[in-house]
Amino acid sequence: xxxxxxxxxxxxxxxxxxxxxxxxxxxxxxxxxxxxxxxxxxxxxxxxxxxxxxxxxxxxxxxxxxxxxxxxxxxxxxxxxxxxxxxxxxxxxxxxxxxxxxxxxxxxxxxxxxxxxxxxxxxxxxxxxxxxxxxxxxxxxxxxxxxxxxxxxxxxxxxxxxxxxxxxxxxxxxxxxxxxxxxxxxxxxxxxxxxxxxxxxxxxxxxxxxxxxxxxxxxxxxxxxxxxxxxxxxxxxxxxxxxxxxxxxxxxxxxxxxxxxxxxxxxxxxxxxxxxxxxxxxxxxxxxxxxxxxxxxxxxxxxxxxxxxxxxxxxxxxxxxxxxxxxxxxxxxxxxxxxxxxxx
Numbered sequence: 001x002x003x004x005x006x007x008x009x010x011x012x013x014x015x016x017x018x019x020x021x022x023x024x025x026x027x028x029x030x031x032x033x034x035x036x037x038x039x040x041x042x043x044x045x046x047x048x049x050x051x052x053x054x055x056x057x058x059x060x061x062x063x064x065x066x067x068x069x070x071x072x073x074x075x076x077x078x079x080x081x082x083x084x085x086x087x088x089x090x091x092x093x094x095x096x097x098x099x100x101x102x103x104x105x106x107x108x109x110x111x112x113x114x115x116x117x118x119x120x121x122x123x124x125x126x127x128x129x130x131x132x133x134x135x136x137x138x139x140x141x142x143x144x145x146x147x148x149x150x151x152x153x154x155x156x157x158x159x160x161x162x163x164x165x166x167x168x169x170x171x172x173x174x175x176x177x178x179x180x181x182x183x184x185x186x187x188x189x190x191x192x193x194x195x196x197x198x199x200x201x202x203x204x205x206x207x208x209x210x211x212x213x214x215x216x217x218x219x220x221x222x223x224x225x226x227x228x229x230x231x232x233x234x235x236x237x238x239x240x241x242x243x244x245x246x247x248x249x250x251x252x253x254x255x256x257x258x259x260x261x262x263x264x265x266x267x268x269x270x271x272x273x274x275x276x277x278x279x280x281x282x283x284x285x286x287x288x289x290x291x292x293x294x295x296x297x298x299x300x301x302x303x304x305x306x307x308x309x310x311x312x313x314x315x316x317x318x319x320x321x322x323x324x325x326x327x328x329x330x331x332x333x334x335x336x337x338x339x340x341x342x343x344x
Contacts, residue, residue: 221282
C-alpha cells in the first residue's frame, strides 16, 4: 500500500492548497498528479509480488526491503521498461475517471443550482399567497418588458411536491458507478504487468478474455476494490472528524491539521490494504495461461502479507502519535509564551 499512501497524501495536500480549507468540497474531483508516474513502479512491483508465481510464495515476507530488492532486480533485468510496463493503461484509467467525474460533478452542480432556484421562487410565491390570504397587500415589483408572466398557483403546488434529493448521496453513488464503469481498464492495466511476453495488444487480450470467460470476467475483483475505496473514505472521514473534534477547543493551525489528517490517511490506507491486495489478486485470477490460477477467497486471504501490514500499522500509527504529541507540546509552549508576555 505504499503507493496508495503517497497518493493519498498528495491528494490531501493539493485539496488543502487549492481550496484553502481542510474540509473538501462535496463535488471535488481529484485530478491525476505527476506523482503517479513516480509511484507506478511501486504499484507494478506490488502486483508482481502478489500475482506472479515466484512472488506467490513470498507474500507473507513482503516488506520494505523486499520491495526495494524487487525494484532493483526489475531494473537490472528489464530496465525502465519493466518498471513502467502497462503505465499507459494506468494513465488512461486515471484520465477516464477524472474526465467522467468532472462531467458528472458539473452536471450535478447545475442540476442542484437549477432546483435551488426553482425552490426559492416557489417559496417566494408561497409567501405572497399567505399575505394575500391574511388580507395584506403584497409588494409587487413592476414587471419588466419582456419578462415572463407569473406562474399559476397550481404549478406552485406541483413544484412544492417535487422530491428533494440529497445531492451529496447522489454524487457518492455516481462516483462508484464511474469507478465500476472504468474498472475493465484498471483490470487490463493490472494484468498487463504480468502479461509481458504474450505478444498481444490490449484489445486482443480483452477479446480473448470475453470470448473464453465472458464479459463478467472484466470485473473480477471489483467488489473488493470498491469495498476498499469505501472503507478508505469512511475511515478518513471518521479520523478527520476525530481530529476536528480534538482541535475544536484549541488554536490548531491549518498546517498542523493537514499533517495530522495526512498521517491518519496513511493509517487508514494500511488498515484497508488487505482489501486492496485481495482486489489486485482477483483481477489477475483466470484459467488462461500466464495469469494466476483461481483460488478460494479464504485461501487468498490466508496468504496475504499480514505481518508486513502489522509492521506498517505500527510505523504509521507511531508517526501519527509522534506528530500529535509534538503539536500538543507546541500548543503548550505557545500558551506558556503568551502567559509570560501578558505578565510582562
